[in-house]
Amino acid sequence: MLRALRSKRLLLELIVAVVMCALSSGCDVGGKARDTALWPTIDTAWPNVKYDAQHGGAEAETLTAYEIAIETRDAQTVVLDWPPIKSAALTGIINQQQAGEIAIGVGDSKRERVSNFDAAVRAASRDPQLE
Amino acid sequence: MQDDIKAMFEGMFEEMKASLRGDVQALANYAAERTAHLSTLVGQAGFDQAVIAERDNVALRAGIKAVAQADAIDARRVELISRLLAIAAMAIAKL
Numbered sequence: 001m002l003r004a005l006r007s008k009r010l011l012l013e014l015i016v017a018v019v020m021c022a023l024s025s026g027c028d029v030g031g032k033a034r035d036t037a038l039w040p041t042i043d044t045a046w047p048n049v050k051y052d053a054q055h056g057g058a059e060a061e062t063l064t065a066y067e068i069a070i071e072t073r074d075a076q077t078v079v080l081d082w083p084p085i086k087s088a089a090l091t092g093i094i095n096q097q098q099a100g101e102i103a104i105g106v107g108d109s110k111r112e113r114v115s116n117f118d119a120a121v122r123a124a125s126r127d128p129q130l131e
Numbered sequence: 132m133q134d135d136i137k138a139m140f141e142g143m144f145e146e147m148k149a150s151l152r153g154d155v156q157a158l159a160n161y162a163a164e165r166t167a168h169l170s171t172l173v174g175q176a177g178f179d180q181a182v183i184a185e186r187d188n189v190a191l192r193a194g195i196k197a198v199a200q201a202d203a204i205d206a207r208r209v210e211l212i213s214r215l216l217a218i219a220a221m222a223i224a225k226l
Binding site: 008011012015016028029030032033034037038040041042044045048096100101102103105106107108110112113116117119120123125 | 136165169178185187188191192193194195197199200201208215216219223
């Protein structure tokens with residue numbers, strides 16, 4: 001009986017250890033994925049999205065403020081300030097096509113990037129209302 | 132009780148493995164699709180920009196998938212806690 005009690009006690013200790021680990025911030029897998037996988041891809045794509053937004057008439061101040069929000073990992077601002085920049089980027093792509101700078105298919109690639117960037121900035125935020 | 136815990140972990144690992152495999156396959160398909168699109172643009176105006184855009188597309192998609200997987204793991208973690216606590220409560224009741 002003593003043996004059975006000891007075995008149950010060990011098991012309970014194991015359960016407590018797993019629960020403590022699971023509750024600790026060190027086990028925040030989603031946060032780590034955002035930091036190590038998502039934000040770096042946003043960093044990489046941003047200058048190219050910004051280029052398209054500039055061609056769509058986005059104001060320099062708006063883009064600079066947005067860049068700072070990305071650099072400081074301010075997810076809320078990055079999500080909330082994104083819609084007008086997205087519109088400018090899409091307009092910019094059309095403008096580049098009309099000016100003959102890029103072919104229609106190249107515009108499709110760029111539009112796909114805007115769409116992926118859109119999903120990425122939403123995923124960067126954990127707020128379901130912002131996603 | 133040991134069997135319950137073992138079955139719980141095994142079930143979760145199997146689920147995670149299947150989900151990860153599906154996501155890796157979906158990402159590989161996406162990369163292939165974008166490469167195929169890029170191959171149709173060779174020699175067209177702005178081709179170099181399309182190459183950069185497609186590189187960004189695959190990277191962004193991978194980042195999004197990684198976050199979705201990680202969030203799913205976190206959700207399973209919460210489920211695991213509640214199940215472990217239920218098992219612990221039963222074990223305590225039997226003591």
